[in-house]
Amino acid sequence: MRVVWAMVWAQLLDLLRDRKALLLILAMPLVLTAILGFALNGLFAGKPLPVVRVVVHDADGGAYAQQLTAFLKGQSLFRVSEAASAESARQALASGQADVALEIPHGASGVIDHGGSAQVNVEAPVQQAFRQGLVQQYVDGFGSRWSAVSTAIRDGLPPASAAAGEPLQIREAASGTRPLNAKTYYAYAMMAMFLLLHAVQRAGVLVRIRQSDQFKRIAAGPVSTSAVAVGDLISTLFVLAAQCLVLFAAYRWILGADTGPPLQMGVLTGSYLFALAGLSLVIGRWVRSEAVVDGLAGIGVNVMAVLGGSMYPVYGFPDWVQRLAQFLPNGRILKAWLDSAMGVSWHEVWVAAVYLLAVALVCLLAAAVRRPAVA
Amino acid sequence: MLEVRDLRKTYGSHVAVDGVSFTVSPGDAFGLLGPNGAGKSTTIAMVSGLIQPDSGEVLLQGHSLRAHPRFVKQRLGLVPQHIALHERLTAEENLRYWGQVYGVHGARLRDNVEWCLRVAGLTDHRKQRVERFSGGMKRRLNIAVGLIHRPEVLIMDEPTVGIDAQSRNHILDTVRELNRDGMTVIYTSHYMQEVEYLCNRLAILDHGRMIAYGALDDVRLLAGGLSTVRMDLDGDPAPALDALQQALPAERVEAGEGRISFHVRDPGPAVGKAVLALSQYGIAPLRIDIERPNLEAAFLQLTGRRLRDGGDA
Ligand SMILES: Nc1ncnc2c1ncn2[C@@H]1O[C@H](COP(=O)(O)OP(=O)(O)O)[C@@H](O)[C@H]1O
Ligand SMILES: [Mg+2]
Numbered sequence: 145m146r147v148v149w150a151m152v153w154a155q156l157l158d159l160l161r162d163r164k165a166l167l168l169i170l171a172m173p174l175v176l177t178a179i180l181g182f183a184l185n186g187l188f189a190g191k192p193l194p195v196v197r198v199v200v201h202d203a204d205g206g207a208y209a210q211q212l213t214a215f216l217k218g219q220s221l222f223r224v225s226e227a228a229s230a231e232s233a234r235q236a237l238a239s240g241q242a243d244v245a246l247e248i249p250h251g252a253s254g255v256i257d258h259g260g261s262a263q264v265n266v267e268a269p270v271q272q273a274f275r276q277g278l279v280q281q282y283v284d285g286f287g288s289r290w291s292a293v294s295t296a297i298r299d300g301l302p303p304a305s306a307a308a309g310e311p312l313q314i315r316e317a318a319s320g321t322r323p324l325n326a327k328t329y330y331a332y333a334m335m336a337m338f339l340l341l342h343a344v345q346r347a348g349v350l351v352r353i354r355q356s357d358q359f360k361r362i363a364a365g366p367v368s369t370s371a372v373a374v375g376d377l378i379s380t381l382f383v384l385a386a387q388c389l390v391l392f393a394a395y396r397w398i399l400g401a402d403t404g405p406p407l408q409m410g411v412l413t414g415s416y417l418f419a420l421a422g423l424s425l426v427i428g429r430w431v432r433s434e435a436v437v438d439g440l441a442g443i444g445v446n447v448m449a450v451l452g453g454s455m456y457p458v459y460g461f462p463d464w465v466q467r468l469a470q471f472l473p474n475g476r477i478l479k480a481w482l483d484s485a486m487g488v489s490w491h492e493v494w495v496a497a498v499y500l501l502a503v504a505l506v507c508l509l510a511a512a513v514r515r516p517a518v519a
Numbered sequence: 520m521l522e523v524r525d526l527r528k529t530y531g532s533h534v535a536v537d538g539v540s541f542t543v544s545p546g547d548a549f550g551l552l553g554p555n556g557a558g559k560s561t562t563i564a565m566v567s568g569l570i571q572p573d574s575g576e577v578l579l580q581g582h583s584l585r586a587h588p589r590f591v592k593q594r595l596g597l598v599p600q601h602i603a604l605h606e607r608l609t610a611e612e613n614l615r616y617w618g619q620v621y622g623v624h625g626a627r628l629r630d631n632v633e634w635c636l637r638v639a640g641l642t643d644h645r646k647q648r649v650e651r652f653s654g655g656m657k658r659r660l661n662i663a664v665g666l667i668h669r670p671e672v673l674i675m676d677e678p679t680v681g682i683d684a685q686s687r688n689h690i691l692d693t694v695r696e697l698n699r700d701g702m703t704v705i706y707t708s709h710y711m712q713e714v715e716y717l718c719n720r721l722a723i724l725d726h727g728r729m730i731a732y733g734a735l736d737d738v739r740l741l742a743g744g745l746s747t748v749r750m751d752l753d754g755d756p757a758p759a760l761d762a763l764q765q766a767l768p769a770e771r772v773e774a775g776e777g778r779i780s781f782h783v784r785d786p787g788p789a790v791g792k793a794v795l796a797l798s799q800y801g802i803a804p805l806r807i808d809i810e811r812p813n814l815e816a817a818f819l820q821l822t823g824r825r826l827r828d829g830g831d832a
Pocket of ligand 2: 559560561676677
């Protein structure tokens with residue numbers, strides 16, 4: 145272990161004194177974020193991000209049902225489609241065309257208008273529990289407003305909005321969830337991408353060291369290959385964490401991005417950094433030439449960034465791309481960060497964290513089977 | 520005692536090292552001499568445990584490298600051919616770091632760092648970052664780092680390739696000093712002068728094979744003990760050729776434009792006879808070079824090729 149720390153210490157001290165590298169790691173992402181911010185302005189800013197795809201089957205057709213549908217359609221958080229039957233709504237759900245299905249049963253409007261509570265079913269596959277909860281909150285919120293209004297009408301008070309013939313609007317989100325803003329999306333998209341980029345670049349450093357006589361010196365020493373790997377892993381983690389902190393601070397306090405609960409963000413970010421450090425190590429072990437790593441950093445990271453939603457809002461992509469994106473560590477973490485910023489349940493956080501840690505484990509195993517060869 | 524037994528290494532169908540065996544006793548300065556591509560680096564890499572041999576064995580004090588890698592590696596010190604240092608760390612930090620990698624800690628590490636700085640002549644530059652060092656200083660530190668754990672055997676792979684004459688001399692002197700102080704050294708080079716200067720025993724490699732092995736003087740004699748005499752003349756030697764051949768019956772005299780050369784066992788009398796023979800034809804020597812028996816001649820004798828194609832050696 146002493147050897148490992150000596151190696152980590154030397155690598156970090158070396159990096160710390162390398163002003164050019166530091167600038168590249170810490171300042172560059174900020175500059176690029178600013179530049180890309182202008183370029184991507186049209187994509188992210190202003191335009192609401194459709195987050196949850198809701199399919200509504202209205203078996204009721206009454207005033208309440210119609211207004212509820214209109215209300216959901218009016219929310220930037222939802223992309224609402226209507227189904228002709230409960231069956232086709234369920235199909236949309238099963239085929240993944242929708243995240244959440246809303247079944248407004250026959251007679252719901254009548255029940256609620258007479259002071260009862262409406263039985264609106266919000267259905268979703270298990271993995272969409274968070275989105276289901278989100279929709280449920282909106283539906284419940286709308287329902288309680290509606291009851292209040294209809295009670296008021298019954299009692300002879302003039303319903304302000306209903307009288308004006310406008311759809312009832314509830315602006316604030318239900319408690320516990322916040323709608324996603326473009327800045328937040330952009331900030332996490334950039335963070336996911338830059339950390340990924342840096343992890344791959346770091347693999348290039350590993351390849352370069354392995355080809356240098358420095359590595360011969362280590363290989364000639366009484367140090368096990370696993371100690372070398374752990375040292376590489378830890379120093380990469382340190383560097384990624386430093387970069388992550390700087391980016392996060394900038395995005396949070398300069399860009400004004402939302403953030404989830406610190407513990408959730410910490411668990412997610414830690415898992416992501418492990419996955420990236422693992423990825424870095426596996427590339428560093430398996431790739432022999434620095435040129436190939438440069439290619440990976442150039443093309444590979446860009447492709448992953450696009451698929452993972454760092455270039456365009458992932459919600460605009462076809463479903464299969466969105467599903468694919470969840471296999472990419474950067475796609476996965478972006479969604480998880482955003483979910484956390486919106487107020488997600490711990491269950492979802494764990495699912496994402498466990499997936500990322502599994503990626504890290506697979507990478508470490510793949511790196512372990514490959515003994516670094518002396519050229 | 521370091522024992523290398525029948526090492527063999529092939530890359531694809533190419534045999535890089537083909538049955539190399541030698542023994543290095545404590546206090547030896549052992550040379551591995553051979554032209555580029557002879558298999559010196561590959562041999563060194565197998566001896567220091569960087570690569571696995573296809574067959575053969577390396578034993579240090581009877582412990583095999585394969586079975587007891589830690590025991591052996593802890594007692595070997597490798598100086599890689601290229602600078603293997605952290606550029607942005609100071610000389611002292613580098614020594615401390617590599618010391619820890621080799622398992623040296625505490626007071627012993629402090630002592631060894633001081634000693635290494637002294638050996639490298641860098642005590643006054645200990646707090647300076649390596650990136651600000653001159654090429655020669657880096658070389659010296661590169662060697663010193665190989666000594667940080669006080670190895671029993673110091674292994675150096677062509678440490679003087681591509682550096683200026685002054686640094687080269689410093690390195691040669693440093694290695695000689697270390698060896699005189701009792702350090703066992705394995706030194707590879709394609710410069711026969713370096714090996715002649717430093718080593719008491721050597722092996723000559725060519726195409727992965729060992730073509731000569733033994734004490735320096737013994738290997739030299741493989742050249743047949745012939746010295747080479749070259750004379751630059753103030754006239755054309757052609758008319759005097761018969762007389763020269765008669766004066767030096769055992770040797771074949773080669774004549775060129777304004778110069779002659781021949782190989783003899785005992786150059787003193789032969790040169791006298793040649794000068795006398797030439798003077799009868801009114802030719803006087805402008806310059807006489809006598810090359811004593813050396814490893815270059817031995818290599819020539821053994822392979823029919825020169826060790827290096829020209830150059831500055
Ligand atoms: N990793 C390798 N892959 C393929 N061939 C190699 C490798 N290392 C060395 N060789 C070949 O083995 C031979 C010996 O190389 P080397 O030991 O480096 O010679 P030297 O150090 O004496 O110049 C050369 O022909 C070289 O091309
Ligand atoms: Mg070599």
